[in-house]
Amino acid sequence: xxxxENSRNVGLSMKRIICxxxxxxxxxxxxxxxxxxxxxxxxxHVDIQRGFSVIPxxxxxxxxxxxxxxxxxxxxxxxxxxxxISSLTVILSVYFSAMxxxxxxxxxxxxxxxxxxxxxxxMTIPAQVSALxxxxxxxxxxxxxxxxxxxxxxxxxxxxxxxxxQYMESSIPLEIVEAARIDGSNELHTFNWVIMPxxxxxxxxxxxxxxxxxxxxxxxxxxxxxxAEKKTLxxxxxxxxxxxxxxxxxxxxxxxxxxxxxxxxxxxxxxSKFIVQGVTLGGVKG
Amino acid sequence: xxxxxxxxxxxxxxxxWGYIFLIPFFLVYxxxxxxxxxxxxxxxxxxxxxxxxxxxxxxxxxxxxxxxxFTEADLLKYTENTLIMWVLxxxxxxxxxxxxxxWFTNTRLKLRCSGFFKTVIYMPNLIMASAFSMLFFTLFSNxxxxxxxxxDAGIFKEPCHFMSxxxxxxxxxxxxxxxxxxxxxxxxxMAGMMGIDVALFEAAEVDGATSFQVFSKITMPLLKPIMAxxxxxxxxxxxxxxxxxxxxxxxxxxxxxxxxxxxxxxNNHLFSKNYGMAGALSVVIFIITGALSIVVFKLLTDQKxxx
Numbered sequence: 001x002x003x004x005e006n007s008r009n010v011g012l013s014m015k016r017i018i019c020x021x022x023x024x025x026x027x028x029x030x031x032x033x034x035x036x037x038x039x040x041x042x043x044x045h046v047d048i049q050r051g052f053s054v055i056p057x058x059x060x061x062x063x064x065x066x067x068x069x070x071x072x073x074x075x076x077x078x079x080x081x082x083x084x085i086s087s088l089t090v091i092l093s094v095y096f097s098a099m100x101x102x103x104x105x106x107x108x109x110x111x112x113x114x115x116x117x118x119x120x121x122x123m124t125i126p127a128q129v130s131a132l133x134x135x136x137x138x139x140x141x142x143x144x145x146x147x148x149x150x151x152x153x154x155x156x157x158x159x160x161x162x163x164x165x166q167y168m169e170s171s172i173p174l175e176i177v178e179a180a181r182i183d184g185s186n187e188l189h190t191f192n193w194v195i196m197p198x199x200x201x202x203x204x205x206x207x208x209x210x211x212x213x214x215x216x217x218x219x220x221x222x223x224x225x226x227x228a229e230k231k232t233l234x235x236x237x238x239x240x241x242x243x244x245x246x247x248x249x250x251x252x253x254x255x256x257x258x259x260x261x262x263x264x265x266x267x268x269x270x271x272s273k274f275i276v277q278g279v280t281l282g283g284v285k286g
Numbered sequence: 287x288x289x290x291x292x293x294x295x296x297x298x299x300x301x302x303w304g305y306i307f308l309i310p311f312f313l314v315y316x317x318x319x320x321x322x323x324x325x326x327x328x329x330x331x332x333x334x335x336x337x338x339x340x341x342x343x344x345x346x347x348x349x350x351x352x353x354x355x356f357t358e359a360d361l362l363k364y365t366e367n368t369l370i371m372w373v374l375x376x377x378x379x380x381x382x383x384x385x386x387x388x389w390f391t392n393t394r395l396k397l398r399c400s401g402f403f404k405t406v407i408y409m410p411n412l413i414m415a416s417a418f419s420m421l422f423f424t425l426f427s428n429x430x431x432x433x434x435x436x437x438d439a440g441i442f443k444e445p446c447h448f449m450s451x452x453x454x455x456x457x458x459x460x461x462x463x464x465x466x467x468x469x470x471x472x473x474x475x476m477a478g479m480m481g482i483d484v485a486l487f488e489a490a491e492v493d494g495a496t497s498f499q500v501f502s503k504i505t506m507p508l509l510k511p512i513m514a515x516x517x518x519x520x521x522x523x524x525x526x527x528x529x530x531x532x533x534x535x536x537x538x539x540x541x542x543x544x545x546x547x548x549x550x551x552x553n554n555h556l557f558s559k560n561y562g563m564a565g566a567l568s569v570v571i572f573i574i575t576g577a578l579s580i581v582v583f584k585l586l587t588d589q590k591x592x593x
Contacts, residue, residue, distance in 0.1 A: 052431035107304030133322030156315035216414040
């Protein structure tokens with residue numbers, strides 16, 4: 001009996017070792033592209049051409065200042081544009097998705113089930129299938145090369161709605177709404193000052209995911225934005241890709257990629273626990 | 287009687303608020319999604335493209351665009367490309383995710399640092415796909431660091447032109463997809479596995495089941511709904527594959543258009559103002575993703591009823 005137990009333990013620790021090996025390999029696979037990016041972003045063009053090195057170079061500040069002073073590829077401008085669009089998008093989508101979810105959660109009305117099912121159904125239909133009509137309509141409304149078509153549609157965000165609805169079901173009891181009514185609070189006031197504060201965890205999770213999704217979005221901005229001053233980061237990445245590659249200072253190029261990747265990684269490392277839990281909470285990938 | 291009437295009137299006045307709170311969502315949805323969608327369908331019945339600098343059409347041509355779409359070999363080829371790249375990424379993704387989720391939730395294994403590993407494997411999911419693709423393009427280019435390392439190690443004598451070989455380019459795209467999504471899938475499957483009643487595992491252990499038996503006879507069958515959800519949402523995502531191949535191949539889908547996806551095809555039509563064909567293609571993609579969306583909807587509502 002004891003022997004069996006022992007062999008079982010040996011088997012278990014063997015298995016544990018295999019698990020760690022696999023996990024370490026996968027982690028390395030996830031990290032190595034970013035490590036190489038970091039290393040090459042700190043090196044000079046000639047050094048990069050000569051071969052790869054494991055230790056960072058000394059050209060970090062030179063590469064940064066080259067990127068900042070580049071007058072054709074406006075990476076910083078792109079970052080500011082991305083930041084403006086992503087922040088406004090997040091505020092709108094989080095607030096109005098919560099509002100829509102609250103309407104379905106707290107009120108009894110005839111079309112309630114229809115509304116819920118309808119939003120659930122359109123949740124997975126990609127925006128790409130209406131892209132043609134979208135650009136034609138924006139041309140007609142004179143909104144080409146404007147941020148408005150990239151920001152306002154965030155008010156109708158089905159996946160965000162679904163997440164908020166799930167969260168409300170588990171943590172907003174309707175008695176609270178009743179209590180607020182008895183206290184004489186009007187419905188909008190109740191939503192803004194009683195419900196929204198209770199939604200903080202859900203709002204934060206959706207704010208992070210919404211921000212990252214907009215920050216990374218390439219398809220729609222590419223169809224709408226045309227002038228250099230308005231371009232967002234992914235459009236500059238596409239521009240770099242289409243430019244003549246051989247004439248590039250590679251150190252600067254790696255630094256430009258780093259500019260679009262590392263801010264998100266830093267935010268992620270600060271909030272990672274929160275984000276990993278958030279994925280499970282929602283069960284829906286954006 | 288009177289009081290019940292008053293109650294009813296009060297109830298009605300709250301109902302109104304339900305509708306008021308829905309206005310922003312539906313107004314915006316109507317203007318920025320619904321009308322564009324309907325007009326996209328409408329344009330699919332018109333001949334409308336650029337010939338040089340001249341605009342041809344719009345002229346009503348019925349189903350001609352659809353006929354053209356299906357008789358030209360491109361649609362089939364690009365659908366095939368998209369699906370091959372999705373499968374190449376998804377098969378390892380689901381296999382690895384199942385394994386990792388089983389390990390992370392295994393109470394006997396008691397893995398240390400699992401929080402750290404989860405954080406690391408989820409990270410690529412948040413990276414800008416276009417920048418990630420650009421990074422892979424530079425790392426795997428002919429004189430990029432990967433080729434240099436492989437040549438220094440003596441594995442290759444000459445630089446390998448990864449992106450000029452069909453399998454190379456497709457594998458690069460599939461591996462990026464894999465890296466970006468296996469962490470996310472692992473976390474979703476873990477949530478599903480942790481929902482399984484522990485008593486089942488205990489009973490199996492008492493009966494002397496091996497861990498493979500436990501996995502194939504208990505975990506897998508109970509995980510079916512969430513597996514189906516993961517697979518279909520991944521397929522919908524796969525059909526929208528755009529950023530990675532677009533940036534990696536500079537929109538050309540090379541070599542020889544073997545990495546050209548459906549959305550890249552649509553994007554090309556939109557940029558060349560070939561609106562009739564773009565409309566027809568949008569309708570086809572809508573029908574496919576719409577059918578898949580109904581399955582997702584069923585899965586989500588069933589899950590709700592089961593609860």
